[in-house]
Amino acid sequence: DAKTTQPNSMESNEEEPVHLPCNHSTISGTDYIHWYRQLPSQGPEYVIHGLTSNVNNRMASLAIAEDRKSSTLILHRATLRDAAVYYCILRGMDSSYKLIFGSGTRLLVRP
């Protein structure tokens, strides 16, 4: 399975933007870049995904590097509720689009 590399933890202040990085240098042409997050004591929830172009939705934005070897999840204004573990995951045909989690980035939001 194609691997991703994320920092173990990051901190942010409330109401400030947060940029969560993800490296995926071995990404293949059919791999989608997915982000899920897991709030305390809850199951993971979908945040956003993309293939080549940047993507926006109501939760976040996904910026994908031109060579696709890295991406950044952007939370435009962090709230206390955004404190969670964020997982960057590659899903592609080679792995039958399985959702395989790594250890993710734990985001701490300071009030």
Add this chain to the structure above:
Amino acid sequence: EAGVAQSPRYKIIEKRQSVAFWCNPISGHATLYWYQQILGQGPKLLIQFQNNGVVDDSQLPKDRFSAERLKGVDSTLKIQPAKLEDSAVYLCASSLSPGGPGELFFGEGSRLTVL
């Protein structure tokens, strides 16, 4: 729209006992997954069903774990006999599409403690 339902939320058993977890996916979702999440780690895929057939159970410890989805709707995951290392949260997820990068919807999980 109702989400993925799981029960029980918490279960405490002694080693060598058995336990079963139940999952009811979102209505109409053909694909169902069971994940195991040990404290401090990301979820690990145990088994994937497509309707009532198994697509992937390569990570399921088949000597003690079993899962079924008889009518292609709800599913049961069983552990018999349980070991201390089975202490974890068992997450069920479902998705609409039979393949491809569609969104997975997760339940809140069933937390198992094995003493």
